[in-house]
Amino acid sequence: MKIDSIDHLNTATAQRVGVSFLHESADLHVSGTATYTDDLPELQGTAHIALGLSEKAHARLLEVDLDAVRHAPGVIAVLTVADIPAANNCGPILHDDPILADSVVHYVGQPIFAVIAKSHDQARRAARLGKISYEELPAILTPQEAKAANAGVLPLMSLKQGDARKALESAPHRLQGTFQCNGQEQFYLEGQISYAVPKEYGAVHIWCSTQHPSEMQQLVAHCLGVGAHKVHVECRRMGGGFGGKESQSALYACVASVAAVKLQRPIKLRLDRDDDFMITGKRHGFYYEYDIGYDDEGRLLGARLDMTANSGFSADLSGPVATRAICHFDNAYYLSDVDMSALCGRTNTQSNTAFRGFGGPQGALVMEVALDTIARRLGKDPLDVRRINFYGKEDRNVTPYDQTVVDNIIHELVAELEESSEYRQRREHIRQFNASSPVLKKGLALTPVKFGISFNVPAFNQAGALVHVYRDGTVLVNHGGTEMGQGLNTKVAQVVAHELGLNLEHIRVTATDTTKVANTSATAASTGTDLNGKAAQDAAYQIRQRLTTVAAQLFSVEESNVKFERGQVQIGDQTMPFFQLVEHAYQARVQLWSDGFYATPGLHWDSKVMKGNPFYYFSYGAAVAEVLIDTLTGESRLLRADVLHDVGKSINPALDIGQVEGAFIQGMGWLTTEELVWNAQGKLTTHAPSTYKIPAISDCPIDFRVNLFDGHNAMDSIHRSKAVGEPPLLLPFCVFNAIRDAVASVGNYQIEPELNAPATAEAVMRAVAAIRKAK
Incomplete structure (x- = not known):
C-alpha cells in the first residue's frame, strides 16, 4: 500500500479507520503555532533554573563553594541535595540515580546544584561560577572495561536453550569474533523541560515534556514526601521523545518541583542543548563476543553470545533494554541451541536509557552482521543464507525464550520485496560495476525484521x-x-x-x-x-x-x-x-x-530463566539498500532504499508510512554518522549539533520506495493493526551491511571487513585500508 498524493487524505467516507487523515496537529506544526511546554504563557513571578554540572567522571566532592553563585546578578536561590525534602532519587526502577549529586559524582555532566534566577540567561551564567574541589576516583569509560572489571549495575542475565556447547563443537564451521555498536543521542527537537507551579497545601502542577506522566507524578511525590494526589502532571505534546523522555524527564520535573514548593513561585527548567547532551543518557552502546556454528549451506546450528551494554553509572532502564536485546538476537531466524548472556556494564558516563527499539536493534544487529559474514565465507548470496534460517510456519517456530511464532509472514514478505526491488538483477549489476571501478564501490544488502510488541513487564501492558x-x-x-x-x-x-x-x-x-x-x-x-x-x-x-x-x-x-x-x-x-x-x-x-x-491478554514472563510469552504479536518487515562508497575518502552514500513493512491493517496509512520513513533514516543515522565520543577524562566531546551529525535531507536516498505489506494482525489488536514506532528502526541494517558489502568488494569478497557501527567515513577508510594491507 502506498500513498501517492495528498488527495488520499481526509477522504469523505463512512469509515474512519484505514483512511489517511492528516495528523491532528499538522497545520499547527507547519505554521509554528503548536503549543509546547516552553510556549505556555508564564505566570507572574516565574523564575528559571540552570544546573551546575560535574567536571569529573568519578570523584568525591571535597568542597562545593557556591558563594559566587548566590551573589550573581538575578539569582534568587541555590539548591543542593540538602534542599530535597525526601527521596533524592529519580531512578525509574532502582533508587540509584540521585537528583542532585550527594558527596560523589559519577560522570562529567552530573548535576550538583541548581540555580534559580529571574531569567534563563542569568541562571545559566551564575551556574558557571561554582567552585568545586574534587578527589578523583578510578573511572570506567567503556563496556569492555566494565566487562573486565565485572562491574554491572544489575546481575548478569542469561538465557539458555538446548545444548549450545555440544552444537558448536559438532558444527562443520564456526564463526568467532567480536563486534561493537555505539550509542545514539535521541536529539529530540524540543529539549528537556518542566514548568512547575505550586498549589494549595503543598501540591504542585507540572507541565512536563515527558513520555511517562504517571512516573513523573510518582517520582516527584517521592522527592517531595507527599502523596501522588498532590502532584498533577500534564503534557499536551512533545517535540519528539524517541525514549529520551520516558524516564529521564524525571530529574527536571523533580528539581523544578522542589524549587517551586520551596520558593512558592512558578519555576521553569529548560535545558540548553549542550547541557541536554551532557546530562541525559542515550541509546546503550553494546560490545559483543560471539561464537556461531553453521553447516555448508549456512544453516545456523548453535550460538553463544556474550553482550555487554554500556549502561552508564546507574540502572535506569538497562534491565529491560538488555532483556529485549536477548529476546531479539534471533531476529527472524530459528535458533535451536543458544547460550546468551548480557551484562549491564557500569561506566562513569551518562546513565543510558530508552531509545526507539529499546535494545531490540542492538540484539538483532549482531545476527545480521554474522549472517552476511557466513554468506561471504561460503561464497553464497546472503539472502539465500537468511532464507534457509527463517522461522518456519509449522515447525522451527519456537523462539529461544519459548514463545511460539504463530503469525509468521516473513517468507512471503521477503519474497515480495525481493521481486519488487529487483534484488537478484541488481546484485549482478553491482558485481560488474565493482569489477571495473577501482575507486568507487557499490554494495547491496537485504535484511529482514521480526520485532516483538509489548512491554517486557506484563503489568505495563x-x-x-x-x-x-x-x-x-x-x-x-x-x-x-x-x-x-x-x-x-x-x-x-x-x-x-x-x-x-x-x-x-x-x-x-x-x-x-x-x-x-x-x-x-x-x-x-x-x-x-x-x-x-x-x-x-x-x-x-x-x-x-x-x-x-x-x-x-x-x-x-x-x-x-x-x-x-x-x-x-x-x-x-x-x-x-x-x-x-x-x-x-x-x-x-x-x-x-x-x-x-x-x-493485553496472554502475556507472561519469568525473568529468572528469561522464558515465557513476552510479546502479544510480532511485526515484520524487510528492506534493501544500495550504497556507494569512495575508497579514497571513506564517504558513503545511500543511492536507493526499498522498504516493505508490515503494519497489519493500517489505521492511518499516511501516518504509518511517515513513521517507517522516519525510523529508517534515524536507524541509518545510528549506523552510519552518529558517533558519540568521550575523551580520556570521560567528557562527551560530541555534545552539540556542530560535533554530532544526525542525518540531513542530503543523506536521504533520492530513490526511497516505502510500501506497506498488505495483511492483517492475526491477534485481536485495535482494528487488526500493528505497531509501527520501533520495528522499522531495524530496517536500515541493510544500509550498514551494504556498506560492509562494498568494503568487502575491495578484497574481492574474500576478506571480511573490520567495521563496527557506526560506519563513519573514518571507519570505512580504516576498513578499506586494512583489506588492502591484507591482500
Missing part, C-alpha cells in the same frame, strides 16, 4: 481512557498516552469516530493528564495505539451501546437495527442526527461519558 459526549454531539477524549509527533492522538480520534459513526472533526483529544487517567504506562515499546486505542474504543463502545438502547426504545425497534454512520443514526426506517439522539439520552438521564480500560 494496560491503559485507560475517558470519552465524554456533549449534548451538541461533539466528543472529548482523554487517554494515558502521550503525543510526540507520532500521530497517536490522531489514531485514537479515528478509533472513537469510527466507533460512534462520527466525522473526525467532531472528536477532540485533550492533553495527557494524571488527574484524568491514573496509573498510566509510558508511551513506549510501540504500544501507544495498541493500548490507548483499545481503551478509548472500549469507552466509546459503552456509550454507543447506551445510545443504541435509547434509540431502540424511542422507535420500538430491535437494537440490531440501530446503526451509527456519518453523524447520523439509522433507527429502523428512521434517520436521526447523532446530536438529537444524544439530547434524547440526556433528557432520559442516560450517562453520556464513560471510562474505558484495556489489558
Whole structure:
C-alpha cells in the first residue's frame, strides 16, 4: 500500500479507520503555532533554573563553594541535595540515580546544584561560577572495561536453550569474533523541560515534556514526601521523545518541583542543548563476543553470545533494554541451541536509557552482521543464507525464550520485496560495476525484521481512557498516552469516530493528564495505539451501546437495527442526527461519558530463566539498500532504499508510512554518522549539533520506495493493526551491511571487513585500508 498524493487524505467516507487523515496537529506544526511546554504563557513571578554540572567522571566532592553563585546578578536561590525534602532519587526502577549529586559524582555532566534566577540567561551564567574541589576516583569509560572489571549495575542475565556447547563443537564451521555498536543521542527537537507551579497545601502542577506522566507524578511525590494526589502532571505534546523522555524527564520535573514548593513561585527548567547532551543518557552502546556454528549451506546450528551494554553509572532502564536485546538476537531466524548472556556494564558516563527499539536493534544487529559474514565465507548470496534460517510456519517456530511464532509472514514478505526491488538483477549489476571501478564501490544488502510488541513487564501492558459526549454531539477524549509527533492522538480520534459513526472533526483529544487517567504506562515499546486505542474504543463502545438502547426504545425497534454512520443514526426506517439522539439520552438521564480500560491478554514472563510469552504479536518487515562508497575518502552514500513493512491493517496509512520513513533514516543515522565520543577524562566531546551529525535531507536516498505489506494482525489488536514506532528502526541494517558489502568488494569478497557501527567515513577508510594491507 502506498500513498501517492495528498488527495488520499481526509477522504469523505463512512469509515474512519484505514483512511489517511492528516495528523491532528499538522497545520499547527507547519505554521509554528503548536503549543509546547516552553510556549505556555508564564505566570507572574516565574523564575528559571540552570544546573551546575560535574567536571569529573568519578570523584568525591571535597568542597562545593557556591558563594559566587548566590551573589550573581538575578539569582534568587541555590539548591543542593540538602534542599530535597525526601527521596533524592529519580531512578525509574532502582533508587540509584540521585537528583542532585550527594558527596560523589559519577560522570562529567552530573548535576550538583541548581540555580534559580529571574531569567534563563542569568541562571545559566551564575551556574558557571561554582567552585568545586574534587578527589578523583578510578573511572570506567567503556563496556569492555566494565566487562573486565565485572562491574554491572544489575546481575548478569542469561538465557539458555538446548545444548549450545555440544552444537558448536559438532558444527562443520564456526564463526568467532567480536563486534561493537555505539550509542545514539535521541536529539529530540524540543529539549528537556518542566514548568512547575505550586498549589494549595503543598501540591504542585507540572507541565512536563515527558513520555511517562504517571512516573513523573510518582517520582516527584517521592522527592517531595507527599502523596501522588498532590502532584498533577500534564503534557499536551512533545517535540519528539524517541525514549529520551520516558524516564529521564524525571530529574527536571523533580528539581523544578522542589524549587517551586520551596520558593512558592512558578519555576521553569529548560535545558540548553549542550547541557541536554551532557546530562541525559542515550541509546546503550553494546560490545559483543560471539561464537556461531553453521553447516555448508549456512544453516545456523548453535550460538553463544556474550553482550555487554554500556549502561552508564546507574540502572535506569538497562534491565529491560538488555532483556529485549536477548529476546531479539534471533531476529527472524530459528535458533535451536543458544547460550546468551548480557551484562549491564557500569561506566562513569551518562546513565543510558530508552531509545526507539529499546535494545531490540542492538540484539538483532549482531545476527545480521554474522549472517552476511557466513554468506561471504561460503561464497553464497546472503539472502539465500537468511532464507534457509527463517522461522518456519509449522515447525522451527519456537523462539529461544519459548514463545511460539504463530503469525509468521516473513517468507512471503521477503519474497515480495525481493521481486519488487529487483534484488537478484541488481546484485549482478553491482558485481560488474565493482569489477571495473577501482575507486568507487557499490554494495547491496537485504535484511529482514521480526520485532516483538509489548512491554517486557506484563503489568505495563494496560491503559485507560475517558470519552465524554456533549449534548451538541461533539466528543472529548482523554487517554494515558502521550503525543510526540507520532500521530497517536490522531489514531485514537479515528478509533472513537469510527466507533460512534462520527466525522473526525467532531472528536477532540485533550492533553495527557494524571488527574484524568491514573496509573498510566509510558508511551513506549510501540504500544501507544495498541493500548490507548483499545481503551478509548472500549469507552466509546459503552456509550454507543447506551445510545443504541435509547434509540431502540424511542422507535420500538430491535437494537440490531440501530446503526451509527456519518453523524447520523439509522433507527429502523428512521434517520436521526447523532446530536438529537444524544439530547434524547440526556433528557432520559442516560450517562453520556464513560471510562474505558484495556489489558493485553496472554502475556507472561519469568525473568529468572528469561522464558515465557513476552510479546502479544510480532511485526515484520524487510528492506534493501544500495550504497556507494569512495575508497579514497571513506564517504558513503545511500543511492536507493526499498522498504516493505508490515503494519497489519493500517489505521492511518499516511501516518504509518511517515513513521517507517522516519525510523529508517534515524536507524541509518545510528549506523552510519552518529558517533558519540568521550575523551580520556570521560567528557562527551560530541555534545552539540556542530560535533554530532544526525542525518540531513542530503543523506536521504533520492530513490526511497516505502510500501506497506498488505495483511492483517492475526491477534485481536485495535482494528487488526500493528505497531509501527520501533520495528522499522531495524530496517536500515541493510544500509550498514551494504556498506560492509562494498568494503568487502575491495578484497574481492574474500576478506571480511573490520567495521563496527557506526560506519563513519573514518571507519570505512580504516576498513578499506586494512583489506588492502591484507591482500
